[in-house]
Amino acid sequence: MSQYTSTILVTGGTLGLGFWAAYELACNFPNSKIIISARSDKENAVDRLDELVQKRNSSPSNRKERQIGFRPLDLSSTSKVRKFVEDFAAQGYPPVSSLVLNAGVQFHEGKEVTLSSDGVEMTFAVNHLGHALLLYLLKPHMTTDARIVFVASGVHDPAQKTGLPDAKYETAELLAHPTDKNGYEVNQGGFQRYSSSKLVNVLFIYALEERLKKAREAGRSNWTVCAMDPGLMPGTGLAREMGPVVMWLVTHILTRMLWLLKLAIRSQNVHLPQNSGKNLAFLASKKGPDAMQSSGQYFEGARAIDSSVDSHNKMKQEDLWRWTVDFLAKDGEEKERFENF
Template identity: 45%
Template sequence: MTWKRSIIVTGGTANLGYHAALNIAKSHPDYLIVLSSRSNKDNAADTINKTLSQDNCIYISLDLSNLASVREYAKQWAAQGRPPIQSLVLNAGLQFPGGLTKTVDGLESTFGINHVGHALLFHLLFPHLSDTARIVLTSSGTHDPAMKSGLPDAVYNSAEDLAHPPASMIDVLGRQRYASSKLANVLWTYALHRRLAERRPHASITVNAFDPGLMPGTGLAREGSGIERFLWLRVLPCIIPLLRLAVTPNTHTPAESGAALAQLAVGEDVDGVSGKYFEGLKEILSSEDSYILGKQDDLWQWTINYTAESDEERAKFDI
């Protein structure tokens, strides 16, 4: 079959990403749905195909913690001549509750995976986007101190500080690094939206950020302690109604949030909407810091300067 469009979902082999991919595949059997994660131990694409009695899901390996892997992914995409990308769902994310960890490229791991790998993937795949493509980034309400999520407040002094923490930030709690990386997701969303609007005013590409809410049972806590994993995976999923009352009404199963993420990726009701932050399907304001243009521009320029390998590529990335 000749597919009309492609949809890429990073972190698409489990939990939120899996359910988003399942919903997209169901609503668009004429699209090629690409699940991209570091591993695929549960054969997620095959499971979706069998569930829907379709054949439009495939898995392509992608390690966002390794920028060489991201480049190889984009190189193979270009070589295989797949249909234009209609939605790029930048969903994968990790949290490292312990001490400072680094990627193979020497970046602080949370920032490297949650932001830098995704940003490079976008820039490399930009030439393969359709004229009406949608970019959706999975952020988190933890980026906003006003939400009182229970995590330490996000801190953004500069992208360089997040990427290569100075001595004063070596002992920062891992959960604060996570919140800060999710603030970076929103800052980058707004920076990209502004550049698309200013430099490509006739383009119809949109970009939005998404908060899936509290989702007990996902793989987000896989780097946590044994007790933390037990509570997150075994206890909290059983008391979601209580969590909605006691903690936050923005508490959902991965299936519920996955359906909302799929709607932002392909739903007609958000066609043309860009530069917004969604809590589920509800458009809300993001944190005060996320609207600071200086922070948006610092992240944008640092990201391009770090990821581009030449002046020519740097010019292409700075759309």
């Protein structure tokens, strides 16, 4: 039997925002098992987190079971997400009290479409589909008051003038399987696909909140959900697609010149991953009335703000939900389970 009373799962937890959120959660919830996931842990994030947590606590842990663990997860493949959940259940971890859906990819060059092993455009597959399936499959392994946080981005909102192409959502099918119809594939490069995937994150939490609200009213569960914009963060893993030189400049130079970035983009929403990680951990740890009050909200850091006009489109929310369930469910029985919150 585990020495811990609950599990906190952070996707993309080996570096950047996810790493620092896991660090804050491990420090603040010593009775929770922290599982970080990513495709690999080349940076030995578990060891680094252990060291940082013990340093902050000023004493080594006397627990026989390590608090922080790593499980490999490839969100681009539905079969691998299913295998992850099977392995997770077999490990006998305590139920998940907080699910932090942070991992993401961004393709920077060209307009060529990269497809996942399931034949889905890769940005949409990782940033949305993999996380949606993970949530659906983890439902039996979550506490009755589980907190779910999606990491979105201000780039989903054209009104914020972030410098990235405006997000575009016509249908989930077109994002998943882009074609030349209406010039959709031609017009959507890697940056725009990323913006669109972040709009998808916000649309999805609103559709999910509609179901969670009914479940709370019916007394079936007290799950809550929110989305967070962590701001522009030099030093995160998104820059890895730009190559090692740009990654080095972003990680080692721009992180020391936040004032210049704020001036350049005319926004104060620029943060180190450590600071945004603290805000993400804060939102992920909300329970009780605070969690209920903030469920279905969109946050910039720790502050609730309104999301884009397009994100409140009910038809788009329902189109996304219906398409996602239909695509991910392997049969009618599973479809019903995915729907039943």
